[in-house]
Amino acid sequence: MKVTLERNHLLKSLSHVHRVVERRNTYPILANVLFKASDDRIELRATDLDIEVTESVPAMVSTPGTTTVPAHTLYEIVRKLSDGAEVRLETDGGENMVLTSGRSRFNLACLSPDSFPDLKSGAFAHEFDIAAASLRELIERTQFAISNEETRYYLNGIYFHAVDNSAAGSLFRAVATDGHRMARAEMAAPSGAEGMSGIIVPKKTVGEVQKLLDGVDGDVHVEVSDTKIRFTVGPVVLLSKLIEGTFPDYDRVTPKNNDKQMLVDKSGFAIAVDRVSTIASDRGGKAVKLSAKDGLLELSVTNPDHGTASEEVAVDFDTDGFEIGFNARYLLDIIQQIRSESAVFLFNDANSPTLVKEEGESSALYVLMPMRV
DSSP states (O other): OEEEEEHHHHHHHHHHHGGGSOSSOSSGGGGEEEEEEETTEEEEEEEOSSEEEEEEEEOEEEEOEEEEEEHHHHHHHHHTSOTTOEEEEEEOSSSEEEEEETTEEEEEEOBOGGGOOOOOOOOOSEEEEEEHHHHHHHHHHHGGGOOOOGGGGGGSEEEEEEEEETTTEEEEEEEEEOSSEEEEEEEEOOTTOTTOOOEEEEHHHHHHHHHHHTTOOSEEEEEEOSSEEEEEETTEEEEEEOOOSOOOOHHHHSOSOOOEEEEEEHHHHHHHHHHHGGGOOTTTTSEEEEEEETTEEEEEEEETTTEEEEEEEEEEOOOTTEEEEEEHHHHHHHHTTOOSSEEEEEESOTTSOEEEEESSSOSEEEEEOOOOO
């Protein structure tokens, strides 16, 4: 193989594919990126056996060929080359690749491409285009609530599915929960996504897609089967396995009859929660108590080891004497997702889930479980 290409093109492609490569691998081949040179292009591919990312870049291909080289090492080399430099990659069919650029020369150990794994995509039941901005928003509004608890693996991702709503038509919905809080966001279902049954996209895949969407305009092509999902973002193709399992019935825990409404300035409330939670104990679950009286909401924290803290914020709330406790970090995570100037809290009682949403019409809502304080 003998090819020449522009350093920036190679770096951009490597930045997309090398991220899925784990730094520690049981199988040495998984530490490598596959290079396939032909027809004035180089195709780069990397995988961790759950995710596969492929991208092709333009190149001057003197001699076609295929090989694999260490992904992270190559990325660091190319990253440190001069901006706009010309890069030449050459193998002689043996166990080495020679990379030259200007006066720099590197000799990299290769592994045979014969053992490089290929995630077979199979047939896709649903196929649709979705605006990159819309997909990015669905992810951003729900990602924080993904669970990291390995025993409940079916919560380790975002649940995407289509919902038929008599008033709004078909909706495309994203849901994530860790059992303590839940985030739900939705949009009008893209053509082709109607009737799509629920799939759970793993957290790592969600993160990689989010990075690929950064700064991207236009549409993303999405293909879904029972076991895999494929995203095509410009020249980049990401194929991922789905999480096998049953996502819980989130609608059952979504409050329907919370009739105590509190309106609070989002920014001031977030600052107050963050301030009083400074002394909160991790052992106590970072608990903060909310107490409403005479148009004021007192936020208080008690830590037997460090003392107490309290602060008042003005609220629009007609229910005096109402008290409820939350995990401060979970509360802040949700408040940071609110786009309007005010946040709306809908309560039932101190032991029931609380609904949080933006003021006015919104495509997102959040559920937060209370805690004893």
